[in-house]
Amino acid sequence: MRASTIRPAPRNRERLDIWDLLIRFVLIVVSLVCLLPFLHVVSKSLSSDSFVIANKVFLWPQGFTIEAYKKIFADASILRSLYISVIVTVLFTILGMILTICAAYPLSRAQFKGRRVITFIFLFTMYFSGGIIPDYMNINNLGLMDTIWSLVLPLSFSAFNLLIMKTSLTHGIPVSLEESARIDGAGHFRILFSIVLPLSKPIMATLALFYAVGRWNAYQDALFYIKHETSLRPLQLKLYYLVIQASESFQLEATSVSLSNPEVLKASVVVFATLPILCVYPFVQKYFVQGVMLGAVKE
Amino acid sequence: MKVANASKTNQNALLRKKQGPGYFLKRDWQLYFLVLIPLSFVIVFKYLPMTGLVIAFKDYKIAKGFWGSEWVGLQIFQDIFSKPDFAPAVRNTLLLNILDLCFSFTMPILLALLLNEVKSVRFKRINQTLLYLPHFLSWVIIGAIAYQLLSEGGGVINNLIELMGGTRVPFLQEDTNWLISYLAIGVWQSMGWGTIIYLAAMSGINPEMYEAATVDGAGRWRKVWNITVPSIRATIVTLLIMNLGKVMEGSFERIFALQNKATTEYTTTIPVLVYRWGIESGNFSRATALGLFQSVIGIILVITADRVAKKLGEDGIL
Numbered sequence: 159m160r161a162s163t164i165r166p167a168p169r170n171r172e173r174l175d176i177w178d179l180l181i182r183f184v185l186i187v188v189s190l191v192c193l194l195p196f197l198h199v200v201s202k203s204l205s206s207d208s209f210v211i212a213n214k215v216f217l218w219p220q221g222f223t224i225e226a227y228k229k230i231f232a233d234a235s236i237l238r239s240l241y242i243s244v245i246v247t248v249l250f251t252i253l254g255m256i257l258t259i260c261a262a263y264p265l266s267r268a269q270f271k272g273r274r275v276i277t278f279i280f281l282f283t284m285y286f287s288g289g290i291i292p293d294y295m296n297i298n299n300l301g302l303m304d305t306i307w308s309l310v311l312p313l314s315f316s317a318f319n320l321l322i323m324k325t326s327l328t329h330g331i332p333v334s335l336e337e338s339a340r341i342d343g344a345g346h347f348r349i350l351f352s353i354v355l356p357l358s359k360p361i362m363a364t365l366a367l368f369y370a371v372g373r374w375n376a377y378q379d380a381l382f383y384i385k386h387e388t389s390l391r392p393l394q395l396k397l398y399y400l401v402i403q404a405s406e407s408f409q410l411e412a413t414s415v416s417l418s419n420p421e422v423l424k425a426s427v428v429v430f431a432t433l434p435i436l437c438v439y440p441f442v443q444k445y446f447v448q449g450v451m452l453g454a455v456k457e
Numbered sequence: 458m459k460v461a462n463a464s465k466t467n468q469n470a471l472l473r474k475k476q477g478p479g480y481f482l483k484r485d486w487q488l489y490f491l492v493l494i495p496l497s498f499v500i501v502f503k504y505l506p507m508t509g510l511v512i513a514f515k516d517y518k519i520a521k522g523f524w525g526s527e528w529v530g531l532q533i534f535q536d537i538f539s540k541p542d543f544a545p546a547v548r549n550t551l552l553l554n555i556l557d558l559c560f561s562f563t564m565p566i567l568l569a570l571l572l573n574e575v576k577s578v579r580f581k582r583i584n585q586t587l588l589y590l591p592h593f594l595s596w597v598i599i600g601a602i603a604y605q606l607l608s609e610g611g612g613v614i615n616n617l618i619e620l621m622g623g624t625r626v627p628f629l630q631e632d633t634n635w636l637i638s639y640l641a642i643g644v645w646q647s648m649g650w651g652t653i654i655y656l657a658a659m660s661g662i663n664p665e666m667y668e669a670a671t672v673d674g675a676g677r678w679r680k681v682w683n684i685t686v687p688s689i690r691a692t693i694v695t696l697l698i699m700n701l702g703k704v705m706e707g708s709f710e711r712i713f714a715l716q717n718k719a720t721t722e723y724t725t726t727i728p729v730l731v732y733r734w735g736i737e738s739g740n741f742s743r744a745t746a747l748g749l750f751q752s753v754i755g756i757i758l759v760i761t762a763d764r765v766a767k768k769l770g771e772d773g774i775l
Contacts, residue, residue, distance in 0.1 A: 177574075178575075182580065185571055185580075186584070188588065188648070189583075192645065195605075198605065199602055202605065256494070257498055258495070261496075263488075264488035264489070264491050265492070272481075280496075287503065289751070289752060290736075294735065300501075311502060312502045314498070315495055320495075345487055346485070346488055375594070377710060378710050394597045397598065398713075398714070421611055424601065428601045432594060435593050439590070443593075447589075447653055451654075
């Protein structure tokens with residue numbers, strides 16, 4: 159065991175002992191376990207049928223072909239679901255951010271009377287809710303069943319995100335800055351738009367990502383609320399019926415005899431639905447980590 | 458000093474009397490206006506459904522409507538407790554979630570301890586990026602990937618097993634195997650992401666403590682055990698309490714994406730049963746009562762866990 163020096167000289171690489179190597183080995187194995195399943199599915203989606211049927215595809219495509227992807231892009235219902243998912247995610251994120259800011263700013267002001275009660279009203283929803291059926295009846299009564307709004311409105315307020323935003327505004331905005339603005343005659347709206355929001359860009363980006371990824375990935379509410387209107391199915395729900403339940407078939411053109419095996423098509427649909435997240439992942443990850451850390455400040 | 462304080466409070470009280478609610482409403486109307494928007498949302502989409510809970514105590518008939526249906530007291534609850542599905546659903550919910558808690562809760566702690574021992578920033582960052590990846594996928598996608606990997610017919614793991622001379626294993630098509638796969642997939646999805654909060658807690662540890670321990674001749678594992686672990690204890694307890702509250706819940710999306718017709722032994726859980734009774738069969742009263750039963754037990758568990766944590770000298774969350 160080497161005594162670690164307080165200030166290791168730069169460029170002078172630290173010697174790794176047996177434990178370091180062992181730890182690195184374990185971490186590499188665990189990381190590969192996280193990565194390899196994707197690589198396999200990607201390879202499968204790019205392989206030709208015969209190799210997949212013969213169980214010869216592992217981590218590299220065999221008989222490379224993008225036939226399956228052509229099929230997906232030719233399938234109007236899958237593209238339609240992608241479109242619905244994008245619209246719903248954008249609307250949901252915008253609305254969620256508006257609601258969070260509108261709640262967090264007043265609740266972070268010490269002069270705001272009644273904020274304890276109102277904070278409680280908001281946070282109580284984190285611990286207790288009506289549950290699946292009362293929620294379902296509510297959406298039904300409001301006439302939102304089989305509309306896009308059943309996916310946008312109900313979940314757009316998140317008490318957890320409010321908590322993060324409120325904490326950030328309370329500690330992140332110097333009181334003196336606000337006071338000087340007030341002396342200059344600025345009202346609350348002016349302070350919010352000209353001072354608070356520009357200063358809170360990082361936290362807003364984080365929460366917007368929380369909202370967007372959460373919405374993009376959810377399918378439970380769509381399963382409940384989008385019953386008959388198949389054209390309103392978001393991508394995840396489409397995927398559920400297509401791949402997990404296998405209750406729906408791909409709308410293949412009559413000519414496609416080459417793709418008799420649904421496994422390749424399934425694999426490529428999975429990759430297709432994962433791509434949007436994978437594209438933004440490196441960017442998303444950085445902000446998400448920040449967001450989780452901010453959430454941890456409370457503890 | 459005391460006199461001055463007293464007169465000050467008096468003054469404040471006087472001021473407060475003069476400034477009634479109207480004063481604040483007028484002064485901060487913009488703030489009240491802002492908060493009204495989310496407040497109305499919460500009332501419509503969170504509190505309004507709570508009134509729907511009364512149908513757990515009514516014999517709800519759609520024709521008679523919400524108010525016209527008859528009160529039946531606790532009869533619905535007696536009814537659900539005697540259903541043959543009820544006991545297995547409670548057992549499965551507890552079984553799946555407690556096992557999940559055992560594995561999915563401890564893995565991130567172990568991983569975080571390992572990651573914290575790595576000095577190379579680059580190595581650490583690449584590893585973390587890969588480890589976080591599964592967290593960003595929806596349960597549908599994870600379910601689909603699971604079938605691509607684990608199915609008995611064409612799953613790649615079975616292909617490998619066969620290649621090495623073994624026999625194919627029905628990972629997802631047999632009850633006990635399904636349970637193990639369910640747990641393993643849960644660990645896979647959440648282990649990397651779960652490390653973040655522990656790593657944050659570890660980054661706050663004063664490096665002088667390690668230096669002092671080194672001077673005292675402590676070895677690497679001694680430092681981990683005597684400095685790192687105690688430093689994240691509060692975080693562990695907080696997260697444990699929060700997770701204990703979910704022992705009665707369980708993720709509907711996760712079970713639904715991984716279930717199949719061949720494995721029904723463990724997949725009947727409370728949320729699945731609520732879905733089946735309520736949305737599939739339209740028995741709203743029964744499903745609502747079951748949901749209410751679940752939330753009440755969940756809240757009792759959180760409060761109990763919080764009390765116990767406080768008794769043991771931790772902070773708790775409530």
